[in-house]
Amino acid sequence: LATARDLQAGVYSLAAHRHYQVGVHAKRAGRMETAIAAWKQAVAESPRYLKASLQLADLYFEKGEYKQAIRTYLSAIALVSENQPSQPVGTANIFYNLGNSYLRTQQLEAAVSAYQQAVDINPEMISAWANMGTALLEMERLDAAIAACQSALRAHTTVLSLGKVSGVSAPELRNIGFTLKTAQDIKTAEYTMQAYRLWRQGLSAGNRGDVQTALKLWEQAVRLSPRYATAHENLTWGYFNLKRFDAAIQSGETVQTLRPNPQVAQLIVFASELKAGKYPFEAYQLWERGRHASAAGNLEAAVALLSQAIEAGPEFAAAYNTLAWLYADKLGTNLAEAEKLARRALALDPDATHINDTLGWVLYKQERYTEALTVFEQALAHAPNNAEYLYHGSLAALKNGQTAQALEYLTQAIALDERIGQRVETQSEFDAIRFTPAFRAIVR
Secondary structure: HHHHHHHHHOOOOHHHHHHHHHHHHHHHHHHHHHHHHHHHHHHOOOOOOHHHHHHHHHHHHOEEEEHHHHHHHHHHHHHHHHOOOOOOOOOOHHHHHHHHHHHHHHOOOHHHHHHHHHHOEEEEEEHHHHHHHHHHHHOOOHHHHHHHHHHHHHHHHHHHHHHOOOOOOOHHHHHHHHHHHHHHHHOOOOOOOOHOOOHHHHHHHHOOHHHHHHHHHHHHHHHHHOOOHHHHHEEEHHHHHHHHHHHHHHHHHHHHHHOOOOOHHHHHHHHHHHHHHOOHHHHHHHHHHHHHHHHHHHHHHHHHHHHHHHHOHHHHHHHHHHHHHHHHHHHHHHHHHHHHHHHHHHOOOOOOHHHHHHHHHHHHHHHHHHHHHHHHHHHHHHHOOOHHHHHHHHHHHHHHOHHHHHHHHHHHHHHHHHHHHHHHHOOOHHHOOOOOOOHHHHHH
């Protein structure tokens, strides 16, 4: 009906519309050049054909032809200004896409201007605020970058509270947080803009597989800014993967003095053990692949890889621990074997608190609640502020009839990690106390 109205009003011709449809079908079939040619014909036939212009601009952007995309988006904006109610479009989206095209061509001032126009039209456009923050950071306009990122986070909160849309994804939120933290760190002289750019160049080199260049760039970054924790973290991983264990340990210890990180702490342990020849690097690689397979939901492959890691490195505590956790938590099977694995891991690394937690979880799954609670208490004695250990302790205490202790652990866990409160709202394990005033006070 809308097409018929547009044709009747002379917004575009029937020939232009047919070219447009050819372009749509060509793009669906993956024939991008044919689609471009068809939409160009549609626009040439009917210059006011906004939908064809936008399709053409979007495809130019997808193909990385940003200059052509910019020209076409600008033409589309000119058409919008003619106020064609028969062709409704999200004008803010056009400015946003124009801003993205400018950003890709490093026309930063123009990008900021386009993003500003987008948020002037739609103040809740989270991605426009976020990308504006990125452009402003590149321009070293730190206060403005911080303000844009904060506006993005406020917009996210607003759209969630209004129930309009789901907001942005978790990775996008992390990116906004990263840009905000970077601008704040540079503003407070935690590291310099030059060091940040060297770090980012190193990241690009690493993503291309050029690890040696990445390491050189990160080394330059930390020479310029010795307190640049993120660059030190990347160096730690880079050295480790090249089996330069002494350098990995040294860089990792620097990270721990600047910004303690449990993953880096574990990597220091691995580097020390590998340096001492406790197990071969192949065992570590198999363990790492097993972890990735588990995270991807390929549990059968994960079990096989972790079993191979144990075979390759019989003294590798992490491999036993991860396989025990996989059996207990993800599969809920082989619990007797999981207990043997966890106890073997603990024998190899008696000071590893996380292995105590694994053993406790295995015992909990075996419905040995008194023993499980004892083991969780041992873990909490060494890590009293670990939210996950507290949560596990609350489950075991509740099953063991110690409701007051369960509530105490749960209160502490939620105070440390509010996501646990959301989790327990629907867990059947808490049904016995769900409607008690004490439980409702904790999870409200």
